[in-house]
């Protein structure tokens with residue numbers, strides 16, 4: 099339950115304090131209103147004050163000092179004015195809660211995105227995309243709702259405290275009775291709160307599983323449909339939908355059980371309270387009426403706090419799930435190498451590098467060199483470690499032993515961000531965004547002008563088809579580039595890598611989807627880029643092997659093969 103308070107204190111920015119201040123002032127105003135209730139009733143029931151208790155007499159003397167006539171009219175005006183002030187301040191509190199809620203959602207999303215973007219590459223291999231998608235969309239909104247409910251619970255808690263104080267002033271014995279009864283109600287309903295939390299945790303987990311399956315299934319829907327296997331796949335969905343349905347139903351039932359149980363429990367407690375006051379304590383009628391109102395309010399306010407907390411608990415799991423995700427990502431934060439500026443005058447080399455993802459070594463004391471200004475091809479069996487080699491060069495992975503050297507300097511002593519800015523990279527699995535051709539090349543860089551984009555498209559052999567698209571550069575390429583052919587997607591990915599005029603170009607199977615003529619054209623274009631640029635291409639295609647200055651056959655005892663036109667660079 100403390101989690102609700104933690105969420106309130108950890109989030110919400112300055113709005114959170116305005117909320118607290120206005121709630122305190124509002125409850126004070128309410129306190130004045132409730133405090134004036136007893137004199138109102140005392141005047142109504144007991145005009146001469148003969149049977150008034152000690153509190154009524156204290157109130158009378160305070161009102162006399164303030165020159166407020168002890169008449170029903172002015173007392174009612176105080177009561178109404180206090181309640182109106184309370185309502186106005188409560189409005190201020192809720193307005194700030196609403197602003198805070200929007201801030202909380204935005205802040206959580208920002209923190210999550212920033213943590214995940216700074217994480218080591220290896221993190222993404224273990225992280226289902228659906229988990230992140232669920233966190234950034236659904237969980238962030240639920241976390242903000244949990245803040246809203248936590249803030250409301252705290253506001254109501256202040257009200258309960260005011261009622262307790264006013265009750266103590268009227269009669270401490272009766273206040274003790276009221277407080278005890280309120281706490282008994284809370285204790286009886288507590289198991290329902292725990293149950294709600296359990297079910298909401300399960301519900302969140304089930305939703306996450308469903309989102310994960312959805313992102314996976316729809317990312318690879320084509321083979322499912324092509325082999326008419328989507329209906330088998332439907333069973334996976336059905337299983338998860340059923341589990342989610344059960345969790346949702348149980349969560350709602352535990353909430354409703356608590357809500358319906360509340361009223362009879364409160365009334366039973368009130369009956370006990372009245373019996374105790376009337377028969378055991380023999381309290382007078384006027385005090386009893388006021389105390390009855392106060393105790394009723396105390397018990398139900400404590401119940402309200404509990405109900406708001408229950409609601410907050412059911413959303414709280416989302417807040418803590420995102421918190422966990424951020425902590426996990428922060429623990430795997432990529433090292434910030436801020437050494438000297440990298441250069442690429444001689445070449446990039448791996449010097450006796452060993453690397454493995456788990457216990458199995460993918461590279462065992464492996465050495466190679468890609469000379470500057472030349473085209474080096476990495477070829478060899480699938481799974482031999484070609485992509486791993488380029489990931490090590492990019493600093494996305496770190497060797498277990500051995501060094502990655504740039505012009506003879508270890509990569510981990512250089513400025514990693516500057517190094518990556520020198521690189522153009524085309525991955526094996528192309529990632530085009532659901533946006534225009536232009537946006538897919540500039541990646542949101544406002545400084546990049548259209549002429550540079552067109553030059554890159556020409557170099558990548560893509561301009562001819564882009565020109566013919568209905569809206570040219572401004573044509574939307576569809577989800578992951580689905581409105582383009584495989585070869586067109588490859589050429590756009592190549593243009594994206596070329597547009598910043600990189601010193602090092604890493605191409606992972608860049609021409610696998612191209613027809614021989616287009617492949618030859620692109621290969622010649624890329625070959626023409628050597629000299630100023632260093633190029634490393636992962637490919638099995640003969641044309642690349644023929645054009646290469648150096649070829650490494652990865653995973654074979656004799657790794658270096660093919661023409662050796664380049665000179666050793668380290």
Ligand SMILES: Nc1ncnc2c1ncn2[C@@H]1O[C@H](COP(=O)(O)OP(=O)(O)OP(=O)(O)O)[C@@H](O)[C@H]1O
Nearest residue numbers: 223455456460479480481482483484485486487526
């Ligand atoms: N994130 C990962 N976690 C665990 N193992 C991995 C991971 N990525 C790659 N591997 C394993 O490391 C080995 C080398 O993978 P890599 O992608 O470097 O091979 P590759 O030579 O580029 O293969 P291909 O030509 O098929 O693309 C493979 O056996 C692969 O199963």
